[in-house]
Amino acid sequence: MITLYHAPRSRASRFIFLLEELGAPYELAEVTIRRGDGSGALDTHNPHPHGKVPAIRDGETIVYESAAIALYVTDKFPQASIGPLIGDPKRGAYLTWLAYYAGVMKPAWMSAFMKTDEVMELVNATLSKGSYILGEKFSAANVLIATTFKLFMGSPLLPKTDLLEAYVNRVTERPAYARGMAKDG
Numbered sequence: 596m597i598t599l600y601h602a603p604r605s606r607a608s609r610f611i612f613l614l615e616e617l618g619a620p621y622e623l624a625e626v627t628i629r630r631g632d633g634s635g636a637l638d639t640h641n642p643h644p645h646g647k648v649p650a651i652r653d654g655e656t657i658v659y660e661s662a663a664i665a666l667y668v669t670d671k672f673p674q675a676s677i678g679p680l681i682g683d684p685k686r687g688a689y690l691t692w693l694a695y696y697a698g699v700m701k702p703a704w705m706s707a708f709m710k711t712d713e714v715m716e717l718v719n720a721t722l723s724k725g726s727y728i729l730g731e732k733f734s735a736a737n738v739l740i741a742t743t744f745k746l747f748m749g750s751p752l753l754p755k756t757d758l759l760e761a762y763v764n765r766v767t768e769r770p771a772y773a774r775g776m777a778k779d780g
């Protein structure tokens with residue numbers, strides 16, 4: 596049983612979506628976090644060293660950082676086949692996109708020296724070749740990337756395009772997304 600340390604409307608929310616996709620046994624542990632508006636507080640029940648979410652517990656194992664959690668749970672619950680495993684030709688691309696999300700895409704948005712043009716050029720080229728980031732097959736990489744686009748699309752950071760909108764819709768029309776968001780609070 597995976598415990599997801601969760602705060603509503605946070606980066607933890609998409610992991611409800613992902614765990615639903617995987618059909619994995621999980622429980623939510625609600626914790627408080629410090630919010631951008633000054634509300635909220637650190638929660639001593641949260642095992643994340645910085646008091647952030649998401650974090651997961653699997654027995655004695657604690658995992659945090661979104662890309663690491665996505666990889667951990669898709670490796671642990673391979674039945675849904677949404678995280679290419681070792682030996683799968685798509686494994687390298689899968690790892691690359693998880694790391695690219697964490698190491699390039701997110702910092703590009705968050706940094707004062709944004710390189711969103713470069714990031715979006717790659718994303719657009721990738722999505723014009725297939726329905727999802729790894730081609731025609733849905734993977735957990737889309738859980739991270741499409742939910743981020745959903746948040747920012749239409750803002751000055753991420754102008755809305757037909758391609759992006761169709762991609763975001765394709766991902767968020769999945770039943771697991773609706774189930775996840777219903778539990779998000």
Ligand SMILES: N[C@@H](CCC(=O)N[C@@H](CS)C(=O)NCC(=O)O)C(=O)O
Pocket residue numbers: 604605606607628629630645646647648649659660661662
């Ligand atoms: N790099 C982390 C970021 C986690 C993060 O910043 N989470 C926010 C919620 S969206 C948080 O917990 N903020 C509370 C705080 O900064 O204390 C990840 O992707 O998992």
